[in-house]
Amino acid sequence: MNSFMDKLAEKILPFANKLGxxxxxxxxxxxxMLSFxxxxxxxxxxxxxxxxxxxxQTKSTLNNLFxxxxxxxxxxxxxxxxxGIGYYLSKSYDEEGIFGGAxxxxxxxxxxxFFMTIEGGEVIQGVLSLDRLGAKGMFIGMISAFLATEIFVRVTKKGWQIKMPIGVPPAVAKSFAALIPAIITLSIFLAANAMMTGVFEANLHDLVYxxxxxxxxxLGSGLPATLIALFLVQFLWFFGLHGQIIINSVMDPIWNTLMLENLEAYKAGEALPHIVTKxxxxxxxxxxxxxxxTLAVVILMAFFVNSQQSKEVGRLALAPGIFNVNEPAIFGLPIVMNPTIFIPWIIAPLVVTTFNYFVMAIGxxxxxxxxxVPWTxxxxxxxxxxxxxxxxxxxQIVDFFIVGIIWYPFLKMLDKQQQTPIV
Structure with missing residues (x-):
């Protein structure tokens, strides 16, 4: 088993590290995280x-006020x-982040x-619809931000800038340096919008949406894709990689969009369209x-096993675990590269998530x-x-017991291994 895990790690780790x-x-x-x-x-x-x-009535009054x-x-x-994309991507190229963001x-x-259609088909000009700045505009926002920043950075690195004399205040000099790259970038996007509006009588927002x-x-709101993402999170953690960061980087745009769509429906008093959200x-x-x-696992370790090692790890990990910090358990048990607990580590989240999905699906x-909700x-x-x-x-209480039931026999197996003297 260990040999198989080692060979698997050799194949998986380089790709996962590149992705991360x-x-x-x-x-x-x-x-x-900027918006967090x-x-x-x-x-x-x-x-x-x-x-x-x-x-x-109280809810309506509070919503009007706040x-x-x-x-x-x-x-x-x-x-x-x-x-944030413009800022951090520019910084990653060692360029001014604030101008890249703007x-x-x-x-x-x-x-x-800059228009919206209201009931009856009337079109109001000169306004921005909130959904264009929220859920509906999320993907076109990300795509345009990445493209715009890449253009801005590449033009800047070509040296197409207005350079001010020495002695000019830095803020002024940086503004002039960003002028030509900004004009070129914005002109490209303005031309793209003009083509979509004038030639195709459409807009990029609706096309991308x-x-x-x-x-x-x-796809992302369905159970199969959710379970695949969750499996990959657990699988990467098993090899010591932060699966949450790696997989969430890919899935967060989808899950956050689903979250915003649920929020809009909730505020409007409508049925929630999605179960899977951020x-x-x-x-x-x-x-x-x-x-x-792993909270159930930590409690089992702290109070229901005999091994002194597991008891100590469980008790040390209990306080952080209450606030959903489980690195002490992951590296203290250890969960990383421990074939004895590979099965419950992978299976428990998949079983619980499937159970939760169907419980919510039937209402x-x-x-x-x-x-x-803050994760802590x-x-x-x-x-x-x-x-x-x-x-x-x-x-969640039911989930807690499901996790405990799945993990218990494997923890007892680990408990016996830790108590068996090495000859």
């Missing part, structure tokens, strides 16, 4: 405005993501329709003790509303916050 250090995936991860504090603030406002014991807390944060997440965001707006975003989001993946996987849902437990919030509380229902917390 990929420039564009790293930039995308950092860009989403704002998303948290918006989520808090949504939770407070929609507490389950408020009546409809609704901008969400409108100015979560509902316009694409703004922060596009700026150009990326302006390029996104350059291809964004229908051709790319909708199919990808539809909160579903965090609250009902990571939110059960960290990657691999027994409500799906996450789209509210983002403890079990039960994070389930309640994510679903705005006590049933979300109750489901």
């Amino acid at each position: 250090s990929n420039r564009y995936l790293t930039v995308l991860r950092d860009a989403f 504090p704002l998303t948290m603030f918006g989520s808090i406002i949504v939770v407070v405005n929609n507490l389950p014991f408020f009546n409809d 609704g901008n807390g969400q409108n100015a944060t979560m509902s316009i997440m694409t703004i922060f993501v596009t700026f 150009v990326a965001f302006a390029s996104f707006l350059m291809i964004t329709p 229908e051709v790319i975003q909708k199919p990808l989001v539809g 909160p579903f993946m965090e609250v009902f996987t990571v939110g059960l003790g960290g990657s691999g849902m 027994l437990v409500p799906a996450p509303t789209g509210v983002a 919030v403890p079990i039960v509380l994070n389930g309640i916050l994510a679903t705005n229902s006590l049933l979300g917390g109750l489901l």
Whole structure:
């Protein structure tokens, strides 16, 4: 078994390391993290405005008073993501990040329709629809930001700049240096928008949404794709790689888009369109003790095994595990490269996620509303916050016991191995 794992690691690790250090995936991860504090603030406002014991009139009043807390944060997440992509991608090329961010965001707006159609078919000009800056505009925002920044950086590196004399304030000199690259980049996007509008009588937003975003989001919201992503997270962690960072870099654009679509439906009082969202993946996987849902495992180790080694690791990992930090368990048990616990490490999250999906699909437990919950919030509380229902917390308790039942025989096997004296 160990020989097989070693050979598998030799094949997998180089590819996983390349994926984890990929420039564009790293930039995308950092860009989403830029919006994290704002998303948290918006989520808090949504939770407070929609507490389950408020009546409809109270909720309506609170949304009228404090609704901008969400409108100015979560509902316009694409703004922060596009700026973040421009900023971090420019920095990765050792260029001025602030100008890269500004150009990326302006390029996104350059291809964004400044009109909206209301009920009755009336078209209002000179306005930006929130969905263009949120869920519906997410993919075109990312694509345009990456393209715009690449153009901006390449033009800058060619030296097509206005260089100011020595003694000019740095802020002024940098602005003039960015002038020509910015004009060239924005002109390209303006021309693209003019062609789409004038020749094809369409816009890039709707094209990308229908051709790319909708199919990808539809695929990512299904159970099979979710289980594949979760399997890869667990599989990479087994070899000591941070599977969450590697796989989430690819899947976060889809899961965040699904989250925003749920949030918009929740605010409008409509049925939630998706089960799998970013909160579903965090609250009902990571939110059960960290990657691999190991809180139940840590408690079993601390109180239900005989090996002194396992007891010590379990007790040391218990406090961090309550807040979903499980590196002490992953590297202390160890889970990494330990063939004895490979099966439960992989199987438990897949079983629990499948169970949760079907429980929500039949309406027994409500799906996450789209509210983002910090991943460090403890079990039960994070389930309640994510679903705005006590049933979300109750489901996590059931999940906890499912994980424990799957893991227990393997922990007892490991317990015997650790107590067997080496001859």
